[in-house]
Every structure is written in C-alpha cells, then in structure tokens.
Amino acid sequence: MKKILIIGATSAIAEATARQWAGEGHRLYLVARNGERLQAMAADLKIRGAESTGVGVLDLNDFARHEQAIDDAIEMLGGIDIVLIAHGTLGDQKACELDFNLTLRELNTNAISFISLLTHLANRFEAQGHGTIAVISSVAGDRGRQSNYVYGTAKAAVTVFLQGLRQRLHKSGVHVLTLKPGFVDTHMTRDFKKGVLWVKPEVIARRIAGSVASRRDVVYAPGFWRLIMAVIKLIPEKIFKRIQL
Numbered sequence: 001m002k003k004i005l006i007i008g009a010t011s012a013i014a015e016a017t018a019r020q021w022a023g024e025g026h027r028l029y030l031v032a033r034n035g036e037r038l039q040a041m042a043a044d045l046k047i048r049g050a051e052s053t054g055v056g057v058l059d060l061n062d063f064a065r066h067e068q069a070i071d072d073a074i075e076m077l078g079g080i081d082i083v084l085i086a087h088g089t090l091g092d093q094k095a096c097e098l099d100f101n102l103t104l105r106e107l108n109t110n111a112i113s114f115i116s117l118l119t120h121l122a123n124r125f126e127a128q129g130h131g132t133i134a135v136i137s138s139v140a141g142d143r144g145r146q147s148n149y150v151y152g153t154a155k156a157a158v159t160v161f162l163q164g165l166r167q168r169l170h171k172s173g174v175h176v177l178t179l180k181p182g183f184v185d186t187h188m189t190r191d192f193k194k195g196v197l198w199v200k201p202e203v204i205a206r207r208i209a210g211s212v213a214s215r216r217d218v219v220y221a222p223g224f225w226r227l228i229m230a231v232i233k234l235i236p237e238k239i240f241k242r243i244q245l
C-alpha cells in the first residue's frame with residue numbers, strides 16, 4: 001500500500017490515474033479547488049478499492065497555502081510515497097497577446113504554482129530519502145509555437161525545473177518523473193477537433209502508473225510523441241518561423 005498525494009485531482013488525467021491507484025488498494029489524498037467534486041471523487045475511489053481517501057480544497061494559485069496543504073496531506077496519509085501534480089489551464093493565446101495580466105495568470109497557474117509546490121515537496125522528500133515526485137508537463141514545452149507559446153513557456157519552465165530537481169534528488173534516492181502528454185481528450189481540449197493523434201485520459205493514466213512503478217525519468221505519452229517532438233525540435237528556426245504549427 002502506497003501513500004499518494006494527487007494535486008489537481010479533479011483533472012481528467014489525474015482522476016483516471018487515481019482510479020488506477022485505487023484499484024491497487026493505495027491510500028489517496030486529493031487536492032483541488034472544487035470541494036463538491038472532490039468529495040464525490042473520494043467516495044467513488046473508496047468504492048473502487050482505495051484503502052482510504054482524504055481531501056483538501058485549495059485554489060492552487062493561492063501559493064501562501066501550499067505548505068500547509070502539503071503538511072495536511074502528509075498528516076492524513078501518515079507519510080508520503082508518491083505525489084502527482086496534475087492541474088493546469090490552457091489559456092486563450094490570442095487574449096494573452098493583448099493582456100499581460102492574462103499571461104501572468106496562465107504563468108502562475110501552469111508554472112509558478114508548480115515551482116512553489118515542488119519547492120516544499122522536494123525538501124520533504126529529500127529529508128525522508130525515498131519516494132516519487134511525478135509531474136505533468138507537456139510536449140508543448142519542447143518548442144515554442146505561435147498557437148500556444150504562453151502555455152508552452154510555462155510547461156518548458158516546469159520541465160527545466162524538474163531536470164534540475166531530478167539531479168539534486170537522485171543522490172537522496174528520490175525519483176522525479178516528468179510526463180509529457182500529447183493530445184488528450186479532456187475538458188481542457190473540449191473545443192479542439194479530434195484526430196488520430198488523440199487519446200483518452202485512461203491511456204495517459206496507465207502510462208503514469210507504469211512510469212512511477214518503473215522509475216522512469218522523462219516519459220512522452222503516448223510514446224510516439226518522443227519521435228514527433230524530436231523531428232519538430234530539429235526544424236531550423238529559419239524554416240520553423242515560416243510554417244503554421
């Protein structure tokens with residue numbers, strides 16, 4: 001039985017992962033801002049086999065409350081083996097181009113809140129000398145594109161932060177996992193036209209649970225995105241600036 005904290009637990013990807021972990025009989029603590037949904041999820045996960053469930057209601061842009069929320073989770077769980085950070089917003093890129101306040105809000109939600117949470121969590125995991133810190137970044141952080149470069153900037157910051165953290169925590173025996181999903185059919189992408197590259201959250205959830213168990217470092221989900229992004233990263237700027245992506 002593992003003690004697992006899921007931050008941004010009401011996200012479709014996080015919920016699918018929580019179901020997987022509940023089925024394996026783990027103890028779960030869920031953090032998100034929608035208390036009603038959290039309670040319903042906690043009850044559902046208990047039925048699905050979770051050893052026990054607890055919840056914490058928090059707007060993750062309220063950075064001042066992060067440390068207390070983490071301590072509450074650790075107290076309820078009786079320690080911590082795994083944390084998954086999964087919240088996020090895909091802001092309106094065009095609106096951000098016209099209003100820096102919107103850009104700042106997107107960067108706070110998708111980058112600064114992650115960095116705040118990871119700062120508190122890293123010190124606790126480092127002190128205990130074991131466990132897994134798993135974080136959902138995105139393929140969007142691999143290269144800036146005109147269609148979503150504010151979101152991509154935030155994800156790139158998270159990816160680089162995790163690279164440094166992984167090196168720092170390796171010597172303490174702490175595993176740091178960076179997840180880079182491609183196109184996933186969730187509330188976040190409800191208005192997008194879906195095609196062959198799209199997958200359901202359950203596909204990503206299986207990849208997350210498997211990658212935590214096998215202590216992988218950087219995981220594209222599905223795996224074919226590693227190849228797609230390798231090609232996209234190879235395109236010279238001279239050409240890249242002229243194409244629509």
Ligand SMILES: NC(=O)c1ccc[n+]([C@@H]2O[C@H](COP(=O)([O-])OP(=O)(O)OC[C@H]3O[C@@H](n4cnc5c(N)ncnc54)[C@H](OP(=O)(O)O)[C@@H]3O)[C@@H](O)[C@H]2O)c1
Binds near residue numbers: 011014088089185189
């Ligand atoms: N879907 C994709 O194609 C895709 C691709 C690559 C990476 N990702 C990443 O995967 C993760 C999960 O996304 P998803 O696709 O599962 O989307 P989702 O179902 O729309 O979930 C996003 C979650 O983030 C929460 N959230 C947003 N701002 C918050 C805040 N200030 N405080 C607390 N919670 C907040 C939302 O809570 P409310 O419901 O209360 O608003 C929601 O539960 C995100 O980090 C996303 O960037 C997604």
